[in-house]
């Protein structure tokens with residue numbers, strides 16, 4: 001899971017990083033959360049912040065994100081939870097650009113999936129392994 | 143660690159760093175650098191555009207204002223503050239960078255950020271995509287209606303706009319209502335299940351603020367004041383920025 005700079009280091013610090021972990025572990029199971037290091041308040045920025053996504057310096061932005069992509073690929077995880085819009089957009093692009101093939105999901109998607117209330121059209125960012133799992137009202141698929 | 147020697151030209155004077163120091167609490171500690179390099183070694187922007195945070199600060203301290211004020215690296219720092227976090231002297235380098243951004247003529251700043259800020263100034267939504275309030279309202283109502291019918295367990299689910307006295311004022315990144323409206327729904331469901339008393343605002347509903355990234359203080363303040371004024375006018379107790 002990504003520790004968004006804006007939420008963790010720049011706002012509420014390690015306590016909210018722990019809260020995020022509590023939620024993610026409750027959803028996926030403790031043994032399925034693989035940490036990146038450094039993390040929490042000492043986390044590396046993904047490169048999506050500060051306006052970088054819209055600045056036009058795309059190559060620089062992808063180089064910046066290389067460190068984050070390496071961290072994620074090192075975990076071998078299939079999913080990266082990104083509870084920030086900028087992180088989500090940037091890491092999603094990193095996965096495609098560097099060929100990591102991991103999925104990048106919003107926290108709300110994972111919460112609703114675990115509660116069994118995620119419909120068929122709310123699965124834009126799930127991979128094939130989870131696209132068909134526990135679908136709420138499958139008949140409404142579009 | 144050796145770098146090519148640089149010739150200092152003190153005649154120019156270190157005007158820029160003095161100006162920024164005067165603006166920051168405790169001067170942002172800008173003159174306390176030990177040159178240890180902890181900032182640069184953990185900064186993902188190090189080496190982009192041949193710059194890094196320590197070097198940037200050194201240039202500023204030496205009064206080499208031209209080097210830093212013309213460097214496009216200021217747009218490659220994400221203001222993530224990791225350098226401040228690891229710095230033994232807690233030196234606020236990103237603030238220095240922010241002010242370097244602000245020193246660029248507005249029209250020369252990156253077009254994408256500039257355009258997103260100008261879009262936000264177009265109407266009361268403050269959306270970087272320029273979406274007017276009525277379009278936002280239409281999408282929210284339309285999607286809500288559709289899901290209440292399709293998923294009857296959520297027939298009482300709400301997605302209020304301008305609900306007077308709601309506990310939470312929640313804003314929303316423009317990407318969902320504009321490009322992927324189905325992605326709005328999981329958040330609404332969670333809020334419904336936990337019984338949250340919340341509302342969007344017709345004004346200032348958009349969570350992103352590119353005027354801040356643009357270092358356009360006046361516009362940044364306008365966007366922020368629009369959204370907070372709406373939350374206050376509705377009597378909301380907590381402002382939740384989902385961005």
Ligand code: SF4
Nearest residue numbers: 175176178179181229
């Ligand atoms: S970490 Fe702080 S003290 Fe060390 S070089 Fe960077 S700014 Fe200077």
Ligand code: SF4
Nearest residue numbers: 185219220222223225
């Ligand atoms: S705030 Fe800027 S200079 Fe500091 S670590 Fe982050 S990207 Fe680097």
